[in-house]
Amino acid sequence: MHAGGDLGWMARWKTARHLSGCRRCTAEVAAFVRFRETLPELKQIPEVPWNRVAAEMRANIRLGLAAGECVRTSAAAWGDTPLFSGARATLALASVLALMVTGLMLEGPAPRMAPSNEPMVQATVNGIQSRSGDQAFGLMHSGASSVSYTVGAQGTLGARYTDPETGQVTMTKVYVE
Ligand SMILES: [Zn+2]
Incomplete structure (x- = not known):
């Protein structure tokens, strides 16, 4: 953090005081400074308004949860209605019937298993x-x-x-x- 200038003034002062007497840490800070210089992209990252991003993410998550809750409750409400259950069963039956009719029509007027003498x-x-x-x-x-x-x-x-x-x-x- 000292290499990036991200310390508060007190911590910076303390660190600088330590660095003046410690070769190892001085070398380490210098290495961090070089590392930052080799990554020019790091300097080009614009200031990201993290608080705004976080607020938007929170809002989106709340919205998603609310939408999920809404779908869940309405589905449960619909499912409880006998009329809907009946309608759904009828619809399913109608679909099966439609499928069967289509199958029969595709097979021809006289549906049967292919006999062995037919190609x-x-x-x-x-x-x-x-x-x-x-x-x-x-x-x-x-x-x-x-x-x-x-x-x-x-x-x-x-x-x-x-x-x-x-x-x-x-x-x-x-x-x-
Ligand atoms: Zn040190």
């Missing part, structure tokens, strides 16, 4: 393959540790994996025909 793409233990009846064409990725699959709505199945030995990334994709 299909599937992932197997060793790879991905396009199968039609008892014929199958596949792309193997045996040995790959983690494979990520992507399924396309147009009947595509992709696999992406990293060869553990070479580190090579391979992406394959098969189509329904």
